[in-house]
Amino acid sequence: MQSEKLSLRLVFSVLAIGILGFTDIMLETALNVSFPILMTEFNVTSNVVQWLTSGVILLTSMVVILSPWLKKNFTNRSQFITATIISLIGVLINAISGDFGWTLFGRLLQGIGGGVGFPLMYNVIFEQVPEKKRGTMVGLGSLIISFAPAIGPAFGGFLTQNYGWHMVFWVVLPIQLFSLVLGWWTIQQVAPLKKEKLDLIGWLLLSLFFVAGISVIERTSTHGLINTLSLSMIVAMIVGLVGYLFHAKRIANPLINPAIFKYKTFRFGMAASFTTQVVNLTFNYAVPMVLQIVLLQNSQVAGLALLPGALGYALMAILSGRLYDRFGARVPIITGLILMLIGTVLMAFLPISLTWLTLGFMVIQIGAGFWFGNNMTFTISQVPVNFQSAGNSIFSATNNYSAAIGIALAAGIIATFQKHADDARDLVVATHSGTIWTFRVDVVLIVLSAILSLSALHFGRKSCTNVLCCRGKQHDY
Numbered sequence: 437m438q439s440e441k442l443s444l445r446l447v448f449s450v451l452a453i454g455i456l457g458f459t460d461i462m463l464e465t466a467l468n469v470s471f472p473i474l475m476t477e478f479n480v481t482s483n484v485v486q487w488l489t490s491g492v493i494l495l496t497s498m499v500v501i502l503s504p505w506l507k508k509n510f511t512n513r514s515q516f517i518t519a520t521i522i523s524l525i526g527v528l529i530n531a532i533s534g535d536f537g538w539t540l541f542g543r544l545l546q547g548i549g550g551g552v553g554f555p556l557m558y559n560v561i562f563e564q565v566p567e568k569k570r571g572t573m574v575g576l577g578s579l580i581i582s583f584a585p586a587i588g589p590a591f592g593g594f595l596t597q598n599y600g601w602h603m604v605f606w607v608v609l610p611i612q613l614f615s616l617v618l619g620w621w622t623i624q625q626v627a628p629l630k631k632e633k634l635d636l637i638g639w640l641l642l643s644l645f646f647v648a649g650i651s652v653i654e655r656t657s658t659h660g661l662i663n664t665l666s667l668s669m670i671v672a673m674i675v676g677l678v679g680y681l682f683h684a685k686r687i688a689n690p691l692i693n694p695a696i697f698k699y700k701t702f703r704f705g706m707a708a709s710f711t712t713q714v715v716n717l718t719f720n721y722a723v724p725m726v727l728q729i730v731l732l733q734n735s736q737v738a739g740l741a742l743l744p745g746a747l748g749y750a751l752m753a754i755l756s757g758r759l760y761d762r763f764g765a766r767v768p769i770i771t772g773l774i775l776m777l778i779g780t781v782l783m784a785f786l787p788i789s790l791t792w793l794t795l796g797f798m799v800i801q802i803g804a805g806f807w808f809g810n811n812m813t814f815t816i817s818q819v820p821v822n823f824q825s826a827g828n829s830i831f832s833a834t835n836n837y838s839a840a841i842g843i844a845l846a847a848g849i850i851a852t853f854q855k856h857a858d859d860a861r862d863l864v865v866a867t868h869s870g871t872i873w874t875f876r877v878d879v880v881l882i883v884l885s886a887i888l889s890l891s892a893l894h895f896g897r898k899s900c901t902n903v904l905c906c907r908g909k910q911h912d913y
Contacts, residue, residue: 442569445622446560449512450573452619453557454580456520459608459615460550461584463527464489466592467543470601478536488540490650492547493840497646499551502639503829505691506552507559508632511625515556520616523549527612531605542605555825555832562816562824564626568761571768571813575757578809583750638683638691645676646833653840692830696823700895705815706830708888709808710838715780715878715885716804717842722850723793726871730864731790741794745801752805757813759806765814766893772807773886776800780882784875788868811889818896849874 467474467488475485506515526545533539557577565573595603652661652669659666684690697703724738733741756768779799786792816827850870857863 442566442573445624446564447573447576448618449622449624450557450560450565450577451580452615452622453516453553453560454577455611455615455618456516456523456553457550457557457577457581458584459527459612460523460546460553461581462588462591463543463546463604463608464492465584465588466595466604467601470592470596470604473596473601474536474539478539480536484536488543491540492543492550494647494650495544495547496551496554497650497833498639498643499548500555500833501642501646501692501829502634503552503555503559503832504825505632505634506556507627507825508630511629512556512560513619513623513625515552516619516623517616519549519552519556520612520619523553524609524612524616527605527609531602531609533602555828558812558816558828558832559825560623562828564624567817570817571757571760571810572754573757574809574813575754575760578753578757578805579750583746632689635687635689635691638680638687641676641680641683642691643676645673645680646837648672648676649837650840653837653844692826693823696819696826696830699819699823701818701892702815702823702827704888704892704895705811705818706827706834708885708892709811709815709831710834711881711885711888712776712804712807713835713838714842714845715776715881716800717839718846718874718878719783719797719800721843721846722871722874723797725850726788726867727790727793729867730788730871733790737790741790742797744794745797748798749801749805752802753809756806756810760810760813765810765896768806768810769814769889769893772803772805772810773889775803775806777803777882777886779803780875780878784872784879788871807889811892814896815892845877846874849877 471485471488474488475481478485510518523546526542526549529542529545530539533542558574561570561573561577591607592601592604595601595607648669652666652673655663655666655669661667681694684692684694720742723742727733727738727741756772759768759771776799779796779801782792782796782799786796812831816824816831819827850867853866853870853873854863855866857866
C-alpha cells in the first residue's frame with residue numbers, strides 16, 4: 437500500500453526528470469529566436485531551418501508512444517540515464533557544430549531525450565506519489581516545465597546577441613549534467629518489470645499517424661490543404677490510425693490499449709485538454725504578431741507582453757496543485773475554466789492594445805495554470821492503474837498535435853485576411869481583423885472545452901465517491 441508521506445528523495449527524482457524536460461523545451465524556444473542568424477550562417481531557407489523544431493516534434497512524438505512499453509521493460513532510472521545521456525550528446529554536438537546537418541542531428545538526439553523524459557516524469561508521479569499529494573507533485577512538474585517557454589526566448593535572445601548561438605547549448609550542458617547526477621542518486625523503481633515484446637507493427641502504425649498528422653498541420657498553414665502531398669499525408673494519417681485500431685484488437689498487449697477510451701472521464705478530459713491547448717497556442721502565435729504588425733512594437737516588447745502570463749501560469753501550476761490535494765478537482769478546475777473564459781472574452785471584444793493584450797493573456801494563463809495539470813491529474817486518476825501509463829502517453833503525445841493545430845489555426849485565419857492586403861496599410865488592417873476573428877473563434881473553442889471538462893468532472897464524480905477509489909474498481913463507461 438502506498439505511503440501517505442512524500443519523501444524528499446521522491447521530490448528530487450521528479451525534479452531531476454523535470455529539469456531534463458525543462459532544458460529540452462527551453463532549447464526549442466531559445467533556438468527559435470536564432471533562426472534568422474542560423475539561416476544566414478548555414479545558408480538555408482526558413483523552410484529548412486524550421487526542421488530544427490519540426491523534426492524534434494516529430495521524433496518526440498514517435499518516442500513518447502513507446503512510453504508504456506519502456507515502463508514495463510526498463511527501470512525508471514535506466515530510462516532516465518539513457519535519455520539524459522542521449523540528450524547531452526545532442527547538446528554537446530550543437531555546442532560545437534558548424535554545419536546544419538550536424539546541428540539538426542544534435543537537435544534530433546535532444547528530441548529522443550525529451551520523448552523519454554516527458555512521460556517518465558508523470559509515470560513516476562502517478563506510480564509513486566500518494567493520491568493525496570499527487571496534485572501538488574503534478575503542479576511541481578508543470579511548474580518546472582512551464583518556466584521553459586517563459587524564459588526561453590529571452591534567454592536565447594540574450595546569449596545569441598552577446599555571445600553567439602552556440603553559447604545557448606554551453607549553458608544548458610552543466611544543467612543537464614546536474615540533472616543526470618541528481619536522477620542517478622534519487623530515481624527509484626517501485627513497480628516490478630514485466631518483460632514484454634515490443635509491438636513493432638503497432639509502433640510503426642502509430643508513428644505513421646502522428647508523423648503524417650503533424651506534417652499535414654505544418655503544410656496546411658503554408659501550402660493549404662488541397663495539394664497532392666497534403667492529401668497524401670491525410671490518407672497516411674487515416675491508414676495509420678485505422679490500421680492501429682484493427683491491429684490492437686488482434687494482439688494481447690497493444691502498445692497503447694484503445695480500451696482506455698471506454699472511460700468517459702478520460703475521453704472528455706483528454707478532449708478538453710486538446711481543445712484548450714489549441715486555444716492556448718493561437719494566443720502564443722497571434723499576440724506577438726498583432727503587437728508587431730498592428731501596434732508597431734519590436735520583438736522584445738512582444739516577448740515581454742507574454743512574460744506575465746507565462747509566469748502566472750508557472751506560479752498557479754504549483755499553488756493549484758495544493759488546492760487539488762486539499763479540496764479535490766472541482767475547485768481548481770472550475771476556477772481555471774472561469775478565468776480562461778474571462779480572459780478569452782477580454783481578448784476578443786476589447787480594443788487591441790498592449791495593455792489589454794498583456795492583461796487578457798495573463799488572465800488566460802493564470803486560468804490555464806489552475807486547469808491544465810489538475811485536469812490531467814484528475815483524468816488519469818479516474819482510470820484503472822494498468823491504464824494510467826497509456827493515458828499519460830496519450831496526453832503527452834497529443835500535446836504536440838494540439839500545439840501544432842493551434843499555431844496552424846491562428847496562422848490560417850490571419851493569412852486569409854492578409855491575402856487581400858495590397859500595401860502596408862492594408863496589411864495592418866487585415867492583420868487586425870484576422871486577429872480579432874482568431875480570438876472570437878477561441879471564445880467558441882474555450883466554451884467547448886469548458887463543456888468537455890465539466891462533463892469529465894460529472895462522470896468522474898458519478899463513478900468515484902472518494903479520491904482513493906481510482907484503483908481499477910470504477911467503470912464510467
